[in-house]
Every structure is written in structure tokens, then in C-alpha cells.
Amino acid sequence: MRAYDAIVLGAGPAGSSTALRLAQHGWSVAIVEKSPFPRAKVCGEFMSASNAAVFDDLGIADEMASLAGPPIRRVGLFARDDVLAAPMPRFQDAAQGFGRALGRDKLDSLLLDRARASGAECWQPWTAAALRREGAMQICTIARKDERVELAAPVLVAAHGSWDAGALPTQTRRKARGSDLLAFKAHFCDATLDADLMPLIVFPGGYGGMVTSDAGRVSLTLCIRRDMLQAVRHALPGAPAAEAVLAHVTRSCRGVGDVLRGARLETGWLAVGPIAPGLRAPYADGIFRAGNIAGEAHPIVAEGLSMALQSGWMLGGLLAAHGRSAEGLGAVGATYARDWTRTFAPRIRAAAAFAHPSMRPAATGLLLPVMRRFPEILTWGARLSGKISRPLAPAMGTQAS
Numbered sequence: 001m002r003a004y005d006a007i008v009l010g011a012g013p014a015g016s017s018t019a020l021r022l023a024q025h026g027w028s029v030a031i032v033e034k035s036p037f038p039r040a041k042v043c044g045e046f047m048s049a050s051n052a053a054v055f056d057d058l059g060i061a062d063e064m065a066s067l068a069g070p071p072i073r074r075v076g077l078f079a080r081d082d083v084l085a086a087p088m089p090r091f092q093d094a095a096q097g098f099g100r101a102l103g104r105d106k107l108d109s110l111l112l113d114r115a116r117a118s119g120a121e122c123w124q125p126w127t128a129a130a131l132r133r134e135g136a137m138q139i140c141t142i143a144r145k146d147e148r149v150e151l152a153a154p155v156l157v158a159a160h161g162s163w164d165a166g167a168l169p170t171q172t173r174r175k176a177r178g179s180d181l182l183a184f185k186a187h188f189c190d191a192t193l194d195a196d197l198m199p200l201i202v203f204p205g206g207y208g209g210m211v212t213s214d215a216g217r218v219s220l221t222l223c224i225r226r227d228m229l230q231a232v233r234h235a236l237p238g239a240p241a242a243e244a245v246l247a248h249v250t251r252s253c254r255g256v257g258d259v260l261r262g263a264r265l266e267t268g269w270l271a272v273g274p275i276a277p278g279l280r281a282p283y284a285d286g287i288f289r290a291g292n293i294a295g296e297a298h299p300i301v302a303e304g305l306s307m308a309l310q311s312g313w314m315l316g317g318l319l320a321a322h323g324r325s326a327e328g329l330g331a332v333g334a335t336y337a338r339d340w341t342r343t344f345a346p347r348i349r350a351a352a353a354f355a356h357p358s359m360r361p362a363a364t365g366l367l368l369p370v371m372r373r374f375p376e377i378l379t380w381g382a383r384l385s386g387k388i389s390r391p392l393a394p395a396m397g398t399q400a401s
């Protein structure tokens with residue numbers, strides 16, 4: 001058995017930022033990641049400017065500045081024949097007041113490399129397969145082919161996201177429903193999207209987004225209800241699911257077709273789902289949760305990455321301030337759950353309020369004339385969804401500066 005101060009499950013932005021912050025404070029940390037990196041991921045890749053303090057603290061601000069795509073100064077809406085745009089709210093606390101996008105192949109490797117360089121021990125590619133408790137210790141069995149290793153620590157952080165099925169008590173499986181959202185993602189080269197614009201895409205049975213990411217590639221992500229996916233596949237027999245979805249979207253949304261005319265797929269499509277938007281427990285059964293597994297916003301607001309980074313950073317800071325003692329972890333969990341809810345629950349609720357009407361053609365029909373008249377509603381929506389909300393600086397219990 002290998003003993004640590006903390007075990008972190010999953011090396012997405014939530015897991016790596018937690019592990020990195022703890023390692024920076026001298027903790028011995030094991031981080032377990034099942035996939036080899038670099039790896040692509042279904043994600044729009046946009047990160048809000050509100051992450052500036054987090055990037056600084058984690059020591060990745062310079063890399064972010066040199067690798068990420070252009071600043072996104074306008075938020076848009078592609079719906080039916082409409083192409084609308086309005087200013088993105090500016091985050092006043094950062095010199096660079098606008099968010100940017102960076103591919104997950106690059107972001108996740110950057111964060112994990114930094115955690116490793118700070119002393120975290122990385123078990124990759126290993127899968128966290130089972131959890132149990134022995135007194136104050138959390139024991140995690142990790143597996144790779146027919147090898148098994150046990151890791152032990154008083155602190156266990158689940159940061160394995162919410163889209164993978166598995167046997168861990170923190171991983172749940174739901175029955176398939178017509179309203180489930182399946183997600184698709186691809187990068188396109190030579191698309192004609194304005195480099196400073198991030199349009200929200202609205203179409204019957206789903207929504208999506210587009211943004212210029214690193215190296216000029218445009219990231220396109222689409223979420224579609226399971227029942228609508230079945231219908232669009234039925235309409236295009238034999239076509240791969242992603243192509244059937246894209247045909248449905250370009251048919252019902254002029255802006256997407258215009259931007260992609262003459263563009264080419266960089267590699268292939270990725271698919272994942274169902275995704276699991278909603279509020280969950282940031283701390284339960286003695287296990288801390290960061291990122292999507294603590295709670296997930298509908299990706300219509302492009303805030304999940306920020307919530308993952310910021311929740312990992314908050315949790316790492318709180319644990320480091322508490323110290324390595326197993327005593328009093330319940331109180332840390334209660335503080336974390338309170339701070340987490342205060343910081344992120346409003347974004348999750350706002351995202352749900354935007355997502356549901358966006359998928360309904362009748363609601364789109366009612367709202368579009370208003371949006372045409374007052375496109376600044378888009379700026380207000382971006383503000384409401386957390387684009388310029390400052391994360392809590394946990395050790396001080398105040399907002400980050």
C-alpha cells in the first residue's frame with residue numbers, strides 16, 4: 001500500500017488544479033488518470049477571464065497567454081436565420097479582461113505537467129476501480145490491465161468528471177431518457193467565424209457553441225436530446241450520428257452553415273453522453289468532490305471549465321490552510337460545500353434557465369424578436385452565467401483579487 005496526504009481521482013482541470021495546489025503547499029499527492037495524455041475531449045474549450053487569479057496562483061498564466069486563442073470580446077446568437085452579437089462583459093480585475101479558448105489536448109497536459117513538476121505523483125494510465133475506508137484512511141484500488149495497487153490517504157478528492165460510467169460510489173448510472181443530452185465536438189480549420197465572437201447556437205432539440213481556439217482552429221460543440229438524435233438519424237439513414245446532427249443544425253441555423261462553408265474537419269468528431277447537468281454534493285461520505293462531479297452547468301454557458309479549475313483551486317487552498325491532520329476534515333468539507341454552493345450554484349441555475357427554452361422551437365420563436373431588438377440581453381446573460389464572477393480565495397475566505 002502506498003500512503004499519501006491526498007489522493008485525487010481524475011486529471012481533468014478540477015483534479016489537476018486540486019493536486020497542483022496541494023503539491024505547491026508541500027502535500028504528498030497521488031493523482032490517478034485513466035487516459036494517456038495528450039487527449040482530446042468533448043468541450044468547447046472557452047475559459048472566462050475570471051480565471052486570471054487561478055492561472056497566476058497555479059503558475060500557468062504565461063503558458064495560457066502564449067497558447068490560447070484570441071480574446072473573445074463578443075457573445076453571439078445563431079438561431080434560425082438570425083446572426084446576433086453583443087459585447088462580452090469585461091472582467092475588470094484582469095489586464096486581459098476577456099476569456100480565451102485552449103484545446104483540452106493542451107490545457108489538461110499543461111496542468112498535469114505542472115502538478116507533476118510540483119511534486120504530485122501521477123498514476124497514468126491507471127483507473128480508480130474501488131474505494132473503501134479503514135479508520136481515518138481512504139483506500140483507493142487502482143487498476144491497469146491485470147495489475148492492482150492500493151493507495152491510502154486521509155483526504156480523497158473525486159474529480160473524475162460526470163460522464164464516465166464506473167464502479168466507484170461517486171459514479172452513478174441513470175436510466176436512458178428521451179430528454180438526455182448527447183454531446184458532439186469537432187475542430188474545424190478554415191472556418192470563417194469572427195475571431196472575437198463566441199456564438200451560442202440554438203436549434204430544435206438542442207444547443208451548441210462555437211469559438212476560435214488555439215492555432216486558429218474553430219471548436220464546434222453541439223448538445224442534442226436523445227429523442228431528437230433518433231429523429232435526425234432516421235432522416236439521414238446510414239450517416240454517422242455526428243453528420244446527421246450537423247446536417248440538422250446547418251438546416252435549422254443559417255449562421256453555422258455560413259461559418260463552416262469551405263471549412264474542413266481537423267480530425268474526427270468526438271461524442272460523449274449523456275451529460276449530467278445539475279447540483280450534486282461537493283462533500284459527502286467523507287469524500288471531497290471538485291469539478292463536474294460536484295455539480296455541472298449546462299454547457300450552453302461555457303462555464304464548466306472555469307468551475308472545474310476554480311473549485312479545484314478553492315478546495316486545494318482550503319485543505320492546505322487546514323493542514324495535513326485527519327482531524328477536522330468534516331468541518332473543511334462543510335466550509336467547502338458552503339463556498340462551492342455560494343460560488344457555483346447560481347451559474348448552474350442560470351444555465352438551466354437558458355438551456356431549456358433554447359431547445360424548444362416555440363420558445364425560440366417567441367424570444368427571437370425580443371433578442372433582435374435588444375441583443376444586449378446576450379451581454380446580460382453572459383454576466384448572469386458567471387463570466388465575470390470572481391472565485392472565492394478560500395484560505396482568506398474572501399473574493400480573489
Ligand SMILES: Cc1cc2nc3c(=O)[nH]c(=O)nc-3n(C[C@H](O)[C@H](O)[C@H](O)COP(=O)(O)OP(=O)(O)OC[C@H]3O[C@@H](n4cnc5c(N)ncnc54)[C@H](O)[C@@H]3O)c2cc1C
Nearest residue numbers: 010012013014034044045046128161291292302303304305
Ligand atoms: C458539449 C460541451 C461543451 C462544453 N464547452 C465548454 C466551454 O466552452 N467552456 C467551459 O468552461 N466548459 C465547457 N464544457 C464543460 C467542461 O467540459 C466540463 O465542465 C469540464 O471538463 C469538467 O472538468 P472536470 O475536471 O470536472 O472533469 P473532466 O474534464 O471530465 O475530467 C475528468 C478526468 O477524470 C478521468 N477519469 C474518469 N474516471 C476515472 C477513473 N475511474 N479513474 C481515473 N481517472 C478517471 C477522465 O479520463 C478525465 O480525464 C463543455 C461541455 C460539453 C459537454
